[in-house]
Amino acid sequence: MTIWRRVACAVLLLVVSLSLAANWLAPGGYAKQYRETADSAPSPVHWLGTDEIGRDRFARVLYGTRISLLLAPGAALLSTLMAALFGGLAGYLGGAWSRAAMAVTDLFLSLPWLFLLITVRALMPLNVSPVVSVLVTFLMLGLLGWTSAARVLCASAATLRDSDFVRQARASGICGTRLFWIHVLPNLKPILLAQFWISIPAFILSEANLGILGLGVAEPLPSWGSLLKELEGLVSVGEEPWKFVPLILLILVVTSFQLVLSKHEELAA
Amino acid sequence: MLGRKIARRIARHGLALIATVLLGAFLSAVLVRYAPGFSVDEEELDPHLNSQSIQALRQSRLDQRNILHFYFHSLERAIHGDLGTSLSLNQPVTVLLKDRLPLTLRLVAIGLLLSWAASLALALSAAWMRAYAYDALATILSGTFLCIPAAVLALLSVLWNVPGALAIALIVFPRDYRYARNLLAKAYSLPHIVTGRAKGLSELRILFWHVVPVAGPQLLAVAGVSVSVAIGAAIPVEALCGLAGVGQLAWQAALARDLPLLMNITILVTLVTLLANSGADVIGSMLRGQEA
Numbered sequence: 001m002t003i004w005r006r007v008a009c010a011v012l013l014l015v016v017s018l019s020l021a022a023n024w025l026a027p028g029g030y031a032k033q034y035r036e037t038a039d040s041a042p043s044p045v046h047w048l049g050t051d052e053i054g055r056d057r058f059a060r061v062l063y064g065t066r067i068s069l070l071l072a073p074g075a076a077l078l079s080t081l082m083a084a085l086f087g088g089l090a091g092y093l094g095g096a097w098s099r100a101a102m103a104v105t106d107l108f109l110s111l112p113w114l115f116l117l118i119t120v121r122a123l124m125p126l127n128v129s130p131v132v133s134v135l136v137t138f139l140m141l142g143l144l145g146w147t148s149a150a151r152v153l154c155a156s157a158a159t160l161r162d163s164d165f166v167r168q169a170r171a172s173g174i175c176g177t178r179l180f181w182i183h184v185l186p187n188l189k190p191i192l193l194a195q196f197w198i199s200i201p202a203f204i205l206s207e208a209n210l211g212i213l214g215l216g217v218a219e220p221l222p223s224w225g226s227l228l229k230e231l232e233g234l235v236s237v238g239e240e241p242w243k244f245v246p247l248i249l250l251i252l253v254v255t256s257f258q259l260v261l262s263k264h265e266e267l268a269a
Numbered sequence: 270m271l272g273r274k275i276a277r278r279i280a281r282h283g284l285a286l287i288a289t290v291l292l293g294a295f296l297s298a299v300l301v302r303y304a305p306g307f308s309v310d311e312e313e314l315d316p317h318l319n320s321q322s323i324q325a326l327r328q329s330r331l332d333q334r335n336i337l338h339f340y341f342h343s344l345e346r347a348i349h350g351d352l353g354t355s356l357s358l359n360q361p362v363t364v365l366l367k368d369r370l371p372l373t374l375r376l377v378a379i380g381l382l383l384s385w386a387a388s389l390a391l392a393l394s395a396a397w398m399r400a401y402a403y404d405a406l407a408t409i410l411s412g413t414f415l416c417i418p419a420a421v422l423a424l425l426s427v428l429w430n431v432p433g434a435l436a437i438a439l440i441v442f443p444r445d446y447r448y449a450r451n452l453l454a455k456a457y458s459l460p461h462i463v464t465g466r467a468k469g470l471s472e473l474r475i476l477f478w479h480v481v482p483v484a485g486p487q488l489l490a491v492a493g494v495s496v497s498v499a500i501g502a503a504i505p506v507e508a509l510c511g512l513a514g515v516g517q518l519a520w521q522a523a524l525a526r527d528l529p530l531l532m533n534i535t536i537l538v539t540l541v542t543l544l545a546n547s548g549a550d551v552i553g554s555m556l557r558g559q560e561a
């Protein structure tokens with residue numbers, strides 16, 4: 001492991017630990033309002049100041065980080081499982097199944113990712129409770145993010161289908177379902193793992209984009225998207241630099257993921 | 270022979286394009302039809318309407334209940350140039366698209382040109398110089414942009430008064446640069462190019478005679494994909510920079526749950542993206558054919 005990967009791992013570990021310790025580090029919580037000090041600058045009481053309705057920004061950053069960092073892997077897991085099922089099965093079955101699955105995949109891929117997200121998000125009710133909005137956002141990411149991975153898995157499963165050991169297993173009388181679960185799927189594990197890890201930063205960025213556009217996690221729950229929305233009202237960078245902390249944290253986390261995953265990316269390509 | 274091969278490829282792309290658009294339109298119709306709130310009409314709440322008018326409104330909704338009827342009816346109207354009326358803006362969708370499409374196309378085209386110019390300039394200079402520090406610097410620069418959400422770049426472009434097209438270019442640039450750098454680096458490491466350089470051939474001659482034929486088709490394919498990325502980038506840029514294009518229209522339609530409008534924009538975007546990819550593939554195959 002290179003020095004940069006070690007540093008990236010340490011950064012990720014630190015950020016995850018801090019977000020998990022949010023209850024102790026910011027006991028006031030993310031929704032408590034300090035109305036007498038609304039929109040204030042950083043102080044010993046509020047390390048990153050307060051937002052325009054008086055909520056502690058430091059607490060919101062910690063809780064927002066927790067939401068984004070815990071749910072993005074969940075969405076990544078869902079999308080990887082779907083990719084394994086659709087792509088893996090399509091590649092394994094081949095023929096018309098493969099062509100049909102790839103046609104659906106092509107259809108999804110022909111739409112820009114952010115466009116697909118806002119279209120599907122618009123199909124669901126927008127005035128939902130904050131918890132439902134979190135679930136809807138990350139479920140949507142998981143349910144729509146499997147397509148590019150499915151293509152890679154389909155190609156790999158097709159190669160495995162024609163490999164010697166699968167042919168031998170088939171000739172020995174092992175049934176199709178068992179062949180897929182016991183022999184094909186485990187051999188796709190390295191690609192599945194790579195896709196899982198690569199999806200996490202992609203989903204974190206997608207959630208941030210949706211949040212800024214007002215289609216992500218609903219208030220008062222914080223997420224990186226809703227925290228970055230604060231940048232909308234800025235007049236200059238030097239005016240309130242502490243508002244850039246969520247952005248810096250996001251860049252740090254995504255960069256760390258990129259550094260840690262650089263080896264996986266080659267495999268998933 | 271080559272002409273027939275290309276004509277066959279164009280025909281195949283044309284068929285795939287039509288099939289994908291029809292399938293996309295059907296899926297959009299299904300999603301719109303089964304989206305929560307489809308059978309409810311705000312107009313029914315109007316206190317000026319009598320019970321007969323309300324009944325008539327409900328009847329018109331009932332006609333759209335059958336999904337196939339809804340789909341073929343929408344398709345038939347679309348063929349005659351009627352894409353329906355926007356629920357939120359109360360204007361014909363055709364008019365809205367006609368008004369806003371030129372701006373989006375201009376932004377996307379300029380953004381793509383700037384992005385590709387920067388990507389190729391950086392990737393080529395990195396391949397020519399073969400200096401580790403320069404390559405690392407360019408990679409860090411593109412990597413940083415890759416880690417910033419597109420919507421944040423759009424917000425920062427508002428803050429610094431950067432034109433929308435440049436914001437799109439900054440969003441697309443890191444993806445283009447990564448592919449361009451890898452493809453060019455791979456091409457420059459080919460034995461015949463290394464030999465050519467060692468024998469003292471000029472860099473321009475090597476580039477146009479040896480590198481472009483090898484990396485050109487692949488770069489074209491990446492260019493086709495980058496159109497999709499640029500259109501995606503147009504949404505936050507137009508929405509947050511206040512530019513009245515199709516991206517902003519899609520965002521407004523999403524916020525207002527204006528599903529008929531969103532469905533039409535979806536089909537339009539699918540069409541543009543597929544056309545770009547098919548165009549890149551056909552030109553790429555022509556280049557490959559000439560090379561063979």
